[in-house]
């Protein structure tokens with residue numbers, strides 16, 4: 001449905017997107033994960049024909065975004081980072097206007113606007129001025145605008161940014177419900193977001209794709225490399241010795257302690273789940289295990305990990321070549 | 324066909340915005356008020372002058388009637404051109420600047436309608452509102468036909484009104500262009516006003532002693548072409564001039580919107 005081939009976008013001298021390639025199949029939900037400034041918005045703007053690419057090609061539903069932009073626009077629903085709303089319009093009138101400019105036939109318009117209103121649950125504010133809506137409602141009106149003309153492809157730029165937890169859950173459900181009928185690309189800089197909604201994740205950093213996988217595989221690949229935090233009752237040196245003796249443990253440091261309990265951060269080998277071994281060792285060592293916790297990796301750590309692994313692999317390959 | 328629908332959709336949105344906000348009402352109010360004031364002062368002045376003229380005619384002979392077109396209608400049209408200079412920026416300054424500030428330009432630019440259709444829809448909405456203002460003002464003039472026993476010739480009134488309409492549309496087209504340059508509507512308003520003032524003052528280059536270079540400059544002034552029309556002389560040259568300026572303004576607006584995608 002979407003084919004992107006070595007896409008590059010430069011703003012003056014700065015390169016925002018650097019040779020990005022990927023494909024999205026029909027009905028898939030693809031997540032763009034990356035920190036601020038990674039190039040997510042820029043990539044999406046190219047896919048929606050808002051910006052022309054500097055180099056490379058992008059095709060949506062078989063149409064090139066540069067050669068046949070009108071065909072692409074007809075097939076794409078887009079929610080920009082800031083929902084494009086007119087504060088002085090009522091919700092229903094706004095959606096009616098959107099339906100007109102998206103080329104929805106006059107006799108289908110009322111039905112389609114109604115369907116979008118129902119799907120995004122904004123029926124109770126249909127005659128409210130958009131300027132008076134809460135952030136959650138605005139976001140939903142933004143999504144309603146994107147799905148209005150029943151597009152094949154939906155592109156949502158940080159659809160949950162700035163929402164409260166309840167609204168985030170609602171929006172996620174809404175998006176999950178849209179997959180299947182629509183091909184969806186959504187961007188976020190929050191890791192759990194993609195785990196919960198996406199079938200596949202593309203991690204972008206500084207304009208490049210650094211990893212592409214299913215969320216399960218990604219978390220599996222990343223989990224082993226994470227840190228474990230254990231809380232143990234016992235004498236410091238003895239505990240550390242026991243912990244360090246467990247196979248697969250790379251390092252252990254005392255983080256702090258309170259009331260005779262030590263808090264220790266344990267670093268394990270990548271790709272190896274050492275939790276049960278570790279717990280067993282601590283207990284058989286005669287120490288009291290009070291807690292064991294898998295520390296989630298922050299996005300920064302993930303990027304650090306992905307980028308450094310890639311570099312070490314590349315360095316290794318180079319060395320092998322020289323030898 | 325879809326092109327027409329798209330332009331209509333933008334037109335309706337802008338039209339509803341004009342009347343949903345104070346802009347249209349303020350513009351209509353100020354315009355008709357000033358038209359009315361100029362008109363009533365004009366009529367008083369005209370009556371005085373005609374009385375004097377008829378006295379003079381009785382004593383010394385000469386024409387008993389003054390031309391209502393020359394003494395009353397022409398000055399009013401020229402004064403209203405000045406009012407248009409001030410009101411036009413109000414109508415155009417937010418057309419694109421506001422879309423850019425709100426981020427709604429991204430909606431327009433990613434929907435299946437062309438940049439030219441957006442420009443046309445917006446310009447036509449401003450022009451339609453201006454046309455409405457003009458009609459509201461002309462009600463005053465129509466009163467003359469109803470109540471006065473000497474009536475003006477209608478051709479100069481019609482051609483003068485046409486000239487005033489075209490002059491205003493030149494401002495509106497140029498103002499639409501200026502609005503694409505910034506996301507701040509106040510900046511757009513001030514820049515537009517300065518530009519309109521420039522277009523206006525070009526006409527001052529004309530004088531009996533002016534060289535051919537100055538004549539060309541004066542020819543480019545927007546008011547130069549209003550004079551003949553206000554006298555009832557419909558010269559195709561003047562109409563073509565106005566239509567060219569309007570087309571040029573819309574062309575610039577379109578180019579500006581398009582090129583901003585490349586520079587963005």
Ligand SMILES: Nc1ncnc2c1ncn2[C@@H]1O[C@H](COP(=O)(O)OP(=O)(O)O)[C@@H](O)[C@H]1O
Pocket residue numbers: 011014015016034035036037038039040041042043587
């Ligand atoms: N209009 C622009 N002009 C110049 N630089 C830009 C523009 N838009 C984005 N950038 C730059 O391009 C890079 C990628 O930005 P963006 O695509 O918005 O990232 P993200 O959406 O992942 O946060 C950033 O370094 C940003 O500063």
Ligand SMILES: [Mg+2]
Pocket residue numbers: 037040041042081157
């Ligand atoms: Mg972004």
